[in-house]
Structures are given as C-alpha cells and as structure tokens.
Amino acid sequence: MKKIDRELEAGSAAHYEDPAYYTKTYRSRVEDVRYYVELAVERGGPALEYGCGNGRITIPLGRSGVAVHGVDLSSTMLADLRVRLKDEPADVRERVHLHRGDMRKVRLSQRFPLVFCPFNALLHLYTRDDLERFFARALTHLTPRGELVLDVSIPQPLELSRDPGRAFHAPRFRYPDEDGGPGKMVRYTERFDYDGLRQILFVAMEFLPVDGSESWMTPLAHRQLYPQELEMLLHYNGLEITERYGDFFRAPLESSSATMLVHCRKRRGK
Numbered sequence: 001m002k003k004i005d006r007e008l009e010a011g012s013a014a015h016y017e018d019p020a021y022y023t024k025t026y027r028s029r030v031e032d033v034r035y036y037v038e039l040a041v042e043r044g045g046p047a048l049e050y051g052c053g054n055g056r057i058t059i060p061l062g063r064s065g066v067a068v069h070g071v072d073l074s075s076t077m078l079a080d081l082r083v084r085l086k087d088e089p090a091d092v093r094e095r096v097h098l099h100r101g102d103m104r105k106v107r108l109s110q111r112f113p114l115v116f117c118p119f120n121a122l123l124h125l126y127t128r129d130d131l132e133r134f135f136a137r138a139l140t141h142l143t144p145r146g147e148l149v150l151d152v153s154i155p156q157p158l159e160l161s162r163d164p165g166r167a168f169h170a171p172r173f174r175y176p177d178e179d180g181g182p183g184k185m186v187r188y189t190e191r192f193d194y195d196g197l198r199q200i201l202f203v204a205m206e207f208l209p210v211d212g213s214e215s216w217m218t219p220l221a222h223r224q225l226y227p228q229e230l231e232m233l234l235h236y237n238g239l240e241i242t243e244r245y246g247d248f249f250r251a252p253l254e255s256s257s258a259t260m261l262v263h264c265r266k267r268r269g270k
C-alpha cells in the first residue's frame, strides 16, 4: 500500500480505536443527538445511520422508539456499541441493527425515510470517487420521498494556515482507562498540517503522561468540504438540498458558521 494511503487509512481509523476516550471527549456534545432523535421520531423511522461509531446517537434513537440500522467500518467502535446495548432493555436492543462495513459499499435490503451521516463521518471520504460511491449507495437506501441528512465542520482558514511545526497546547486532563475508569493525567497538544491540494487537514493529537511513561500520537485526517463544493457534489450526484442550517438549533447557515447541517432529497427529474 502506498505511504499516502496508509496515512489516510490511519487518519480515518486511529481516533476510533479507543471508545472510552471517544466517549469522554464528546460526552458534552448533545445538541446533535437531540436533533437527530427528534427528526427520526418525526419521520417515524426506520433510520439508517452511516458512521454510527459506538452509538452516541444510535442508542438514544433506539430508546426513542425508532428502529435504526447503524453502519460503521470500525470493529472496535461496533464492539463497544454492542457492549453498551447489553445494558439496554430488550425492546431497545431489538430496534438497533448493526452492520460492519464501508459506507461506500454496504447494501442493505431495505429503504429508509431517513438516512443520516452525522458528526463529520463524511469527511473520512477523501476523494471524488469516495464521495460518488457514497452518494450512490445512500440514494439506493432512500424511500422515494426519503431524506439524507448530514453535518460537517466548515473549513476554517485560520486552522488550515497553521504552522505544522507549532504545537497547540490544551489543558491537561485524565485519559480514561479502557474500562472508562479515571486513568492517567496527560498533557495534550495538537498539530495541524493542511494539504491544500487534496484539501485534507491532518491533525496529530499527542498525549504525554505526566508520570513520565511513554507518549503516543493519534492521527486524524479530515477532508475539507466547502459549502459550495458540497452543494455541487450533491447536485451532480442526483441530490438536492431542501434545508440547510449553521447549527443544531436551525440557525441560518452564514459565512461565520462552524457547522453545515444539510437535508437533501433525490433531485427531481433524476
């Protein structure tokens, strides 16, 4: 495998190798969970979630009474989700269906009124070919009036222009143990290296335990999708935007927005 492919493979997988850390890091991110749960309840389900991870949104969906199919490439995240499901009542467990696979390829024998790809999962598709394959698959899983909903971070010029040699320090914190226990105190830094040609932001997340034990680095690679580029990609792949917002409270999308939340449907006449 070429070095460049390895870099992308690591950048789309490494961050999902430690579900306890993932859960702790994003525990205060709740607005998107509420948004997708309300939407799925309104649409009546079943819902298909691409990049379901360890169930931050999937489990609340199941609890709300909506049947949900979750697709994810990471066996580690899915294994954690299965463990979490064991603590749920039988009716919730029955509503959640998991599929390990690549969202560019997975074919399910069912169509959904709501297909969603939350929290930057789309940014792990790095090329036009990746995105085209994904949109084609998503379309085959939509009912005729079904909606594809996704949210992605909007590229931030300041972040993209950062010097890759500069480390950005964040306050130290406890890195959780595998079982979610409080864990070791670590110093945390991030370095940003933007490849402007491929429009991929490489983030190196570095963890340095204060007890002097060995440090480690977790890479993350996110494709940068500009609002007009995403609209064009959707258009030329048979989809049209029906609603778009700048946050999960349905604020209008503006040039200062950090997030782009998009609802789309199969394009009329396609």
Ligand SMILES: C[S@@+](CC[C@H](N)C(=O)[O-])C[C@H]1O[C@@H](n2cnc3c(N)ncnc32)[C@H](O)[C@@H]1O
Residues within 6 Å of the ligand: 012, 013, 016, 026, 050, 051, 052, 053, 054, 055, 056, 057, 071, 072, 073, 074, 077, 101, 102, 103, 104, 118, 119, 120, 121, 124
């Ligand atoms: C930021 S996480 C989102 C997880 C969960 N939906 C949440 O909101 O917490 C992105 C997820 O996308 C998954 N992923 C990345 N590339 C994928 C692909 N090609 N096919 C399926 N899942 C993928 C990762 O394994 C990860 O679990």
